[in-house]
Amino acid sequence: MPDWLKRPVLNRRQLMLAGAGAVGVTVMVQKPGDKSGPRESYFLDMQAALMRAGIATPTLVIDRDRLNRNIDTLKAHLPADMGYRIVAKSLPSLPLIAHIRDRAETDRLMTFNQPMLSALSRDMPDADQLLGKPLPVAAAKSYFDQLPADRAEAAGNVQWLIDTPHRLEQYRQLARATGNTLRINLELDVGLHRGGFVPGSDLQQVLQALAETPELSFSGFMGYEPHLPVLPSAMGWRERAKQAAWRAYRDCLGQASDLFGAAEVAQMTRNAAGSPTYRYYQDTLLANEISAGSCLVKPTHFDSELLEPHLPASFIATPVIKSLDRTQLPGMEFAEGAQRAWNPNSTKTVFIYGGHWLADPVDPPGLSYNSTFGRSSNQEMLNGGPELEISPDEFVFFRPHQSEAVFLQFGDIAVYEQGEIVARWPVFEASA
Numbered sequence: 001m002p003d004w005l006k007r008p009v010l011n012r013r014q015l016m017l018a019g020a021g022a023v024g025v026t027v028m029v030q031k032p033g034d035k036s037g038p039r040e041s042y043f044l045d046m047q048a049a050l051m052r053a054g055i056a057t058p059t060l061v062i063d064r065d066r067l068n069r070n071i072d073t074l075k076a077h078l079p080a081d082m083g084y085r086i087v088a089k090s091l092p093s094l095p096l097i098a099h100i101r102d103r104a105e106t107d108r109l110m111t112f113n114q115p116m117l118s119a120l121s122r123d124m125p126d127a128d129q130l131l132g133k134p135l136p137v138a139a140a141k142s143y144f145d146q147l148p149a150d151r152a153e154a155a156g157n158v159q160w161l162i163d164t165p166h167r168l169e170q171y172r173q174l175a176r177a178t179g180n181t182l183r184i185n186l187e188l189d190v191g192l193h194r195g196g197f198v199p200g201s202d203l204q205q206v207l208q209a210l211a212e213t214p215e216l217s218f219s220g221f222m223g224y225e226p227h228l229p230v231l232p233s234a235m236g237w238r239e240r241a242k243q244a245a246w247r248a249y250r251d252c253l254g255q256a257s258d259l260f261g262a263a264e265v266a267q268m269t270r271n272a273a274g275s276p277t278y279r280y281y282q283d284t285l286l287a288n289e290i291s292a293g294s295c296l297v298k299p300t301h302f303d304s305e306l307l308e309p310h311l312p313a314s315f316i317a318t319p320v321i322k323s324l325d326r327t328q329l330p331g332m333e334f335a336e337g338a339q340r341a342w343n344p345n346s347t348k349t350v351f352i353y354g355g356h357w358l359a360d361p362v363d364p365p366g367l368s369y370n371s372t373f374g375r376s377s378n379q380e381m382l383n384g385g386p387e388l389e390i391s392p393d394e395f396v397f398f399r400p401h402q403s404e405a406v407f408l409q410f411g412d413i414a415v416y417e418q419g420e421i422v423a424r425w426p427v428f429e430a431s432a
């Protein structure tokens with residue numbers, strides 16, 4: 001999801017500040033209160049487990065018990081007969097995906113790049129893989145070139161995503177060249193405006209082509225709408241956008257039904273949603289499957305009202321290298337007292353192993369980055385208040401903002417369950 005989609009268009013504070021500015025009101029900056037305090041037992045237990053496991057480098061930890069609860073929560077929210085498709089890029093580890101497949105009882109995956117598609121075809125040839133973005137046809141060709149002969153069945157389980165008549169023609173040629181029948185899923189623009197078909201003539205053209213081309217088989221539609229929850233709900237704005245999205249989807253289904261028959265289209269893949277929107281789908285009249293990934297590990301960008309029942313299940317744990325009782329900034333030593341008097345949260349300092357991740361510190365409480373000192377990937381400075389108590393070799397915990405890129409930065413995931421690190425799960429190679 002692009003970053004701007006993580007935020008409301010205008011939040012309440014921005015609106016209030018804009019309002020205050022307009023009438024010439026001076027906004028007083030509030031003196032920060034002390035946010036330091038005792039550590040959470042949850043993180044102290046996780047720290048003890050990491051130490052017992054001999055882990056002493058920055059590590060991505062997944063709490064498997066919380067992951068399981070999130071899977072169960074998601075499944076419990078789905079209406080009867082709604083399929084669940086695992087968003088592989090947001091859960092980028094084969095054993096992690098295998099675990100979720102097993103617990104959620106699904107064989108549907110959504111895949112976003114060719115190396116991941118190839119890896120999943122090798123490891124899970126039986127899984128149905130729907131591309132979450134259209135791949136350049138040359139990448140699709142590489143997929144066929146690299147597919148081992150004993151995994152040939154996997155190619156038949158891929159739904160290639162197509163967004164334009166031109167790309168459909170490219171894939172038709174690929175189908176001819178490789179001698180494979182390709183399953184084609186059509187990307188719909190239901191208001192996100194990231195490309196795809198809207199009801200009308202281009203859609204008609206590709207539907208017609210699909211009906212007439214034996215080497216292409218029409219497998220369904222994908223319409224993604226993560227823009228909806230970030231629109232303001234005031235004056236029915238969000239609801240109108242949702243109704244417009246569903247109308248567009250319905251009209252596309254109608255066009256397809258005219259050509260292929262309503263009964264056949266009803267059986268096809270009718271994919272929608274992502275973590276922030278999956279709970280919008282309370283029946284299977286429009287979509288018959290939802291895709292979601294991030295809500296199972298819940299990075300901070302997914303702290304939304306609808307995802308309230310999901311628990312944060314992924315953390316970055318990193319050892320403290322140095323723990324100092326004061327905060328001195330280079331060349332600004334004279335300002336130390338004034339800085340501390342203004343902001344008690346800048347009283348103490350830790351330097352951690354690594355840093356500069358897309359993540360927020362969560363334990364010990366009250367830690368923050370120092371914008372004057374700056375960020376560091378080597379030894380990042382964090383500051384805390386007078387109650388901060390942490391020694392070198394103990395762990396600071398962060399919550400990632402997102403999973404898809406952050407999970408790939410730490411090597412094998414440490415799987416935490418019942419107070420111990422019980423497994424290590426390799427992640428996909430970082431690739432696009």
Ligand SMILES: Cc1ncc(COP(=O)(O)O)c(C=O)c1O
Pocket residue numbers: 001087090110132133224273274275276291292293294295
């Ligand atoms: C097409 C599509 N569907 C669904 C998702 C949802 O993924 P997640 O649940 O991890 O947000 C994404 C995320 O980018 C996407 O691009």
